[in-house]
Amino acid sequence: MCGIVAAIAQRDVTPILLEGLKRLEYRGYDSAGVAVVDNGALQLARAVGKVAALQDTLNNTAVRGALGIAHTRWATHGEVSERNAHPHVSSQRVAVVHNGIIENYATIREMLVAEGYVFVSETDSETIAHLIDFELRRCPSLLAAVQAAVAQFKGAYGLAVMALDTPDELVVARSGSPLVLGLGIGENFVASDVAALVPVTQRVVFLQEGDVAQLSRETWQVFDAQGEAVERVVHEASQSDVADRGGYRHYMLKEIFEQPRALADTLQERISHDALLPQSLGPAAEKLLATAENVHIVACGTSYHAGMVARYWIETLAGVPVNVELASEYRYRDVVVPSNTLFVTLSQSGETADTLAALHFAKSAGYLATLTICNSAQSSMVRESDLAMMTRAGPEIGVASTKAFTTQLISLLLIAGMLGKLRGRLTSAREAELVSHLSKAPGLVEDALKMDKAIQALSEDFADKQHALFLGRGTQFPIAMEGALKLKEISYIHAEAYAAGELKHGPLALIDEDMPTIVVAPNNDLLDKLKSNLEVVRARGGQLYVFADADTGIRSEPAIRVTAVPHMDDLIAPVVYTIPLQLLAYHVAILKGTDVDQPRNLAKSVTVE
Numbered sequence: 001m002c003g004i005v006a007a008i009a010q011r012d013v014t015p016i017l018l019e020g021l022k023r024l025e026y027r028g029y030d031s032a033g034v035a036v037v038d039n040g041a042l043q044l045a046r047a048v049g050k051v052a053a054l055q056d057t058l059n060n061t062a063v064r065g066a067l068g069i070a071h072t073r074w075a076t077h078g079e080v081s082e083r084n085a086h087p088h089v090s091s092q093r094v095a096v097v098h099n100g101i102i103e104n105y106a107t108i109r110e111m112l113v114a115e116g117y118v119f120v121s122e123t124d125s126e127t128i129a130h131l132i133d134f135e136l137r138r139c140p141s142l143l144a145a146v147q148a149a150v151a152q153f154k155g156a157y158g159l160a161v162m163a164l165d166t167p168d169e170l171v172v173a174r175s176g177s178p179l180v181l182g183l184g185i186g187e188n189f190v191a192s193d194v195a196a197l198v199p200v201t202q203r204v205v206f207l208q209e210g211d212v213a214q215l216s217r218e219t220w221q222v223f224d225a226q227g228e229a230v231e232r233v234v235h236e237a238s239q240s241d242v243a244d245r246g247g248y249r250h251y252m253l254k255e256i257f258e259q260p261r262a263l264a265d266t267l268q269e270r271i272s273h274d275a276l277l278p279q280s281l282g283p284a285a286e287k288l289l290a291t292a293e294n295v296h297i298v299a300c301g302t303s304y305h306a307g308m309v310a311r312y313w314i315e316t317l318a319g320v321p322v323n324v325e326l327a328s329e330y331r332y333r334d335v336v337v338p339s340n341t342l343f344v345t346l347s348q349s350g351e352t353a354d355t356l357a358a359l360h361f362a363k364s365a366g367y368l369a370t371l372t373i374c375n376s377a378q379s380s381m382v383r384e385s386d387l388a389m390m391t392r393a394g395p396e397i398g399v400a401s402t403k404a405f406t407t408q409l410i411s412l413l414l415i416a417g418m419l420g421k422l423r424g425r426l427t428s429a430r431e432a433e434l435v436s437h438l439s440k441a442p443g444l445v446e447d448a449l450k451m452d453k454a455i456q457a458l459s460e461d462f463a464d465k466q467h468a469l470f471l472g473r474g475t476q477f478p479i480a481m482e483g484a485l486k487l488k489e490i491s492y493i494h495a496e497a498y499a500a501g502e503l504k505h506g507p508l509a510l511i512d513e514d515m516p517t518i519v520v521a522p523n524n525d526l527l528d529k530l531k532s533n534l535e536v537v538r539a540r541g542g543q544l545y546v547f548a549d550a551d552t553g554i555r556s557e558p559a560i561r562v563t564a565v566p567h568m569d570d571l572i573a574p575v576v577y578t579i580p581l582q583l584l585a586y587h588v589a590i591l592k593g594t595d596v597d598q599p600r601n602l603a604k605s606v607t608v609e
């Protein structure tokens with residue numbers, strides 16, 4: 001998704017802006033641009049494609065300056081083109097970069113056209129540049145013009161603005177799209193993600209909703225939505241805000257292999273040797289969880305799949321009815337909220353527009369409380385929820401989510417157990433058993449990662465395939481969905497997942513030797529049913545690839561290739577069976593030569609609707 005970097009310094013800021021943009025590349029984008037003000041001139045460079053292409057463009061120009069704004073764009077309004085790339089400029093004097101969507105841009109654009117403004121792009125963002133220029137004609141300062149402009153916007157924005165006539169001033173604004181200030185010595189910076197600032201400063205300020213900030217080289221001041229000057233806390237960005245590939249070929253592979261550590265970190269202080277510790281969620285948590293009679297889980301993408309697994313766990317362990325829904329659907333229907341319902345959002349980034357909108361709705365919809373399970377401590381969802389449980393995956397850079405998913409799963413199993421405990425459904429013996437399974441998860445995942453070589457060999461069978469079918473039952477059905485999502489995201493092979501019992505209701509028609517069927521088969525109560533489903537596929541000439549517990553008795557034979565998964569309790573199996581599916585998608589993508597960490601058309605953090 002779009003990224004912003006801006007700087008006001010006493011040196012040329014273009015290298016800082018480019019380095020910042022490179023650090024935001026993982027978010028996904030299709031074009032990039034930079035504008036600087038220097039020596040009475042506003043200069044602009046934009047390029048379609050990667051930041052490297054922008055760098056090439058800059059190498060051939062004299063775009064240099066001590067005040068600058070830069071952007072990576074992920075197209076929403078208007079095609080991918082240089083003309084639509086940011087920064088957008090008005091009257092050769094105001095330049096703007098924008099993340100988000102201005103929903104009422106058409107009305108504002110009409111007014112500005114009537115005022116004589118000529119639009120050169122198809123973007124909503126160009127409207128912002130012209131409106132600020134328009135306001136600047138009647139406002140005493142750039143700050144006042146930005147404040148007057150943002151008051152007219154409906155939608156979401158993170159903005160950085162500069163003007164030719166005010167070379168000592170950078171103005172930024174945030175509403176629904178994150179922005180962070182970076183404080184230097186005699187220089188200040190802004191970015192949409194702290195990762196872009198780490199090379200220049202560790203001292204950061206997270207802007208809050210509705211904030212507008214004015215930065216000079218020596219000073220910074222934040223104003224709230226009412227225009228009042230406000231104090232904002234200065235944080236120290238930690239090393240964990242920075243990420244590198246650490247010797248791995250791709251971030252995704254590194255993140256897959258980090259899962260044992262991430263799971264162990266996520267469990268820390270939330271379990272003792274034989275008990276769950278719900279108080280670790282904060283002072284209000286125990287009472288709220290004990291009162292919950294229903295749970296609504298809302299999320300997008302991979303996080304939604306984690307929510308689907310949680311439904312099985314929470315209903316089993318806590319006996320509480322659970323509804324799991326895609327945020328983009330939930331936010332636009334008439335939701336009935338039964339009394340004492342806990343509202344849960346799941347999100348790696350904590351900034352996904354649909355999930356955040358659902359949370360905003362939920363806050364006034366009569367829920368008992370809102371809980372977010374999130375991987376980003378400074379995110380909007382964490383700030384705006386009553387309770388937060390942090391997944392401690394660390395920065396996840398690969399667009400395809402891996403460690404964020406398994407740490408969400410382990411967090412949800414913790415929550416399911418805590419609900420069961422506080423609602424008196426889980427005996428102490430069962431609680432101790434659950435804790436023992438939880439604490440084995442990092443080791444089991446470590447063992448599952450040893451399947452890497454075997455899966456690499458397996459992946460060769462998939463490289464020339466156009467389609468794949470994933471099957472699972474019970475908690476493994478959402479895991480099959482996640483496996484299919486991973487494969488399509490990074491290898492571009494069309495993949496679908498079905499609950500194995502649904503096979504006979506349609507997908508069976510697709511089975512032939514060109515449609516590999518991948519099956520997740522732990523040794524559980526549903527095994528016999530699953531085995532019958534496999535026979536049905538085999539009888540139709542299908543090729544089966546089964547990840548099976550050695551105790552299942554499923555053996556490799558013609559048309560069935562079995563890869564053994566270590567034995568484990570069924571409760572923890574969704575976490576562990578995810579690993580081979582992640583590795584399979586990774587190795588197939590390598591064979592296909594796709595861009596593993598930044599797959600085409602996708603973004604890491606989707607902050608627009």
Ligand code: G6P
Nearest residue numbers: 301302303347348349352401603
């Ligand atoms: C994007 C990412 C997915 C992610 C989804 C939800 O589509 O590419 O990996 O699952 O957003 O993101 P969230 O940050 O809310 O978990």
